Amino acid sequence: MSARDERKQQTRQTLLDATLKLMQEGRGFVSVSLREVTREAGVVPTAFYRHFRDMDELGLALVDDVSLSLRKMLREERVKAKGAGHIALQSSVMMFLLYVRQESQKFEFLVRERMGGSPKVREAVQREIRHFVTDLANDFRLFPEMQNLPSDDLEMIADLVINTAINWSGEILALASDQVRLQYELSMRAVKQLRLIFVGARHWKVTEAAGVMGTAA
Amino acid sequence: MSARDERKQQTRQTLLDATLKLMQEGRGFVSVSLREVTREAGVVPTAFYRHFRDMDELGLALVDDVSLSLRKMLREERVKAKGAGHIALQSSVMMFLLYVRQESQKFEFLVRERMGGSPKVREAVQREIRHFVTDLANDFRLFPEMQNLPSDDLEMIADLVINTAINWSGEILALASDQVRLQYELSMRAVKQLRLIFVGARHWKVTEAAGVMGTAA
DNA sequence: TGTACATCAGTGAACGCGCGTTCACTGATGTAC
DNA sequence: TGTACATCAGTGAACGCGCGTTCACTGATGTAC
Numbered sequence: 001m002s003a004r005d006e007r008k009q010q011t012r013q014t015l016l017d018a019t020l021k022l023m024q025e026g027r028g029f030v031s032v033s034l035r036e037v038t039r040e041a042g043v044v045p046t047a048f049y050r051h052f053r054d055m056d057e058l059g060l061a062l063v064d065d066v067s068l069s070l071r072k073m074l075r076e077e078r079v080k081a082k083g084a085g086h087i088a089l090q091s092s093v094m095m096f097l098l099y100v101r102q103e104s105q106k107f108e109f110l111v112r113e114r115m116g117g118s119p120k121v122r123e124a125v126q127r128e129i130r131h132f133v134t135d136l137a138n139d140f141r142l143f144p145e146m147q148n149l150p151s152d153d154l155e156m157i158a159d160l161v162i163n164t165a166i167n168w169s170g171e172i173l174a175l176a177s178d179q180v181r182l183q184y185e186l187s188m189r190a191v192k193q194l195r196l197i198f199v200g201a202r203h204w205k206v207t208e209a210a211g212v213m214g215t216a217a
Numbered sequence: 218m219s220a221r222d223e224r225k226q227q228t229r230q231t232l233l234d235a236t237l238k239l240m241q242e243g244r245g246f247v248s249v250s251l252r253e254v255t256r257e258a259g260v261v262p263t264a265f266y267r268h269f270r271d272m273d274e275l276g277l278a279l280v281d282d283v284s285l286s287l288r289k290m291l292r293e294e295r296v297k298a299k300g301a302g303h304i305a306l307q308s309s310v311m312m313f314l315l316y317v318r319q320e321s322q323k324f325e326f327l328v329r330e331r332m333g334g335s336p337k338v339r340e341a342v343q344r345e346i347r348h349f350v351t352d353l354a355n356d357f358r359l360f361p362e363m364q365n366l367p368s369d370d371l372e373m374i375a376d377l378v379i380n381t382a383i384n385w386s387g388e389i390l391a392l393a394s395d396q397v398r399l400q401y402e403l404s405m406r407a408v409k410q411l412r413l414i415f416v417g418a419r420h421w422k423v424t425e426a427a428g429v430m431g432t433a434a
Numbered sequence: 435t436g437t438a439c440a441t442c443a444g445t446g447a448a449c450g451c452g453c454g455t456t457c458a459c460t461g462a463t464g465t466a467c
Numbered sequence: 468t469g470t471a472c473a474t475c476a477g478t479g480a481a482c483g484c485g486c487g488t489t490c491a492c493t494g495a496t497g498t499a500c
Contacts, residue, residue, distance in 0.1 A: 026334070026336045026339070027247075027334055028245050028247055028248075028333060028334025030244075030245055030247070030248045030334070031245075031247045031248060031334050111332055112332045112333075112334075114332070114387075115328055115329045115331070115332060115333075115387055116245060116329075116332075116333075116334075117243070117244055117245025117247070117248050117329075117333075117334065119243045122243070126391070153409070155406075156406050156409050156410060156413070157413065159406065159410070160381065160410045160413065160414075163380075163381065163384045164377065164380065164381070167380045167384075170331075170332055174343070189372075189373050189376065192370070192373050193373060193376070193377045196373070196374065196377065196414065196417040196418065196421060197377075197413065197414070197417060198417075199416075199417040199420050199421060200413040200414060200415075200416040200417030200418075200420075201413065201417075202420075203416050203417075203419075203420050204413060204416060
């Protein structure tokens with residue numbers, strides 16, 4: 001890659017970073033303007049078109065960027081888990097929530113744009129999330145307790161786990177960094193929720209056919 | 218209420234309905250302009266100020282409006298469940314999803330603005346959702362299987378159920394009305410997920426202290 | 435290696451447009467006597 | 468009941484502003500010989 005190409009990539013990255021920064025205070029992607037992005041990035045508005053056709057194209061690039069670094073994180077966790085020979089739920093959840101706060105811009109983007117105002121970006125985010133679900137369902141096959149569940153059920157459980165984790169992310173990002181007490185309580189609840197799901201999974205086959213829950217007094 | 222007041226309320230409702238209609242195609246609340254709303258409602262832009270200080274105030278009114286009609290629906294379901302003496306998970310989930318599709322504008326608003334671009338509206342939506350969680354946790358006390366769980370755990374489970382249901386809502390609204398097959402599959406998965414949560418809840422106390430899940434090969 | 439030309443990332447002026455908000459207004463409805 | 472005045476929901480013109488996009492440009496970097 002030539003020096004010119006390198007500087008072009010650098011500017012491109014600056015535009016992506018500028019967008020995430022502008023969204024940091026809770027603004028949605030669609031409400032960030034092309035001119036704001038270039039202003040934040042320190043280039044003239046027309047320079048934008050050297051990199052993206054419009055804001056939607058930048059949004060799709062952002063989805064790629066963000067989900068790439070998330071996949072990297074998950075791969076490392078997976079390697080660690082294999083090394084340890086088991087998954088420690090509590091520490092996994094804690095690690096995850098710390099990572100969310102550390103990479104808050106990226107998670108805020110994903111969480112917000114999952115249901116966000118740009119249809120194209122929204123679809124791209126949902127596609128990536130579905131990918132994460134499939135990956136997790138595959139990981140479940142390594143768990144002895146889950147090995148004998150049908151693929152459908154593994155997907156169903158993975159979907160529940162991923163969506164629940166996205167929820168935690170949204171909630172922890174809504175807390176200020178000095179609300180330590182609330183952050184702790186959220187973490188504890190998150191651990192319990194994941195544990196509950198796994199308890200449900202462990203007892204799944206036996207009760208699958210039951211269709212009624214409880215009888216009121 | 219005088220005839221003038223009545224017509225004022227009518228116009229106000231027209232503005233609220235116009236906003237929901239404009240958001241129908243997947244647009245976020247913040248991207249809907251004051252002028253668009255008045256245009257859709259058939260009044261002049263300045264008439265807006267007779268009803269709301271700005272769009273955020275209209276947004277908060279919309280949250281009230283929407284959560285009021287949701288609460289009404291839930292109250293009716295609750296009465297039915299008490300009458301029947303039990304909760305049938307499958308039919309409850311099916312009813313819920315049908316209701317989501319029937320009241321799609323309202324649910325789309327809630328689901329989108331839960332993490333949406335207007336901080337004030339977002340906080341109001343999250344407050345309402347927290348309210349739903351508390352209500353559901355109270356309902357759980359009527360279930361014999363759950364009566365002996367501490368309040369904390371009931372809240373934790375209610376939170377998981379509500380957030381999961383919001384997820385279903387978002388997903389079913391993303392499907393076109395002719396994607397019947399996908400809607401059916403989503404419904405089946407939803408029933409299973411709720412059942413899994415309840416299975417987890419039934420076996421909760423016993424395993425609460427466990428901290429490790431599985432052992433890899 | 436040195437030169438002449440091509441490429442192209444970023445510039446800067448200009449445009450038309452929809453926006454939120456102000457202001458003075460109109461005329462139907464409500465109120466006091 | 469009839470009249471005179473007050474209220475106020477909705478009107479219409481006007482404003483300044485930031486927006487996305489166009490265009491012709493500049494000058495540093497890359498390429499061919």
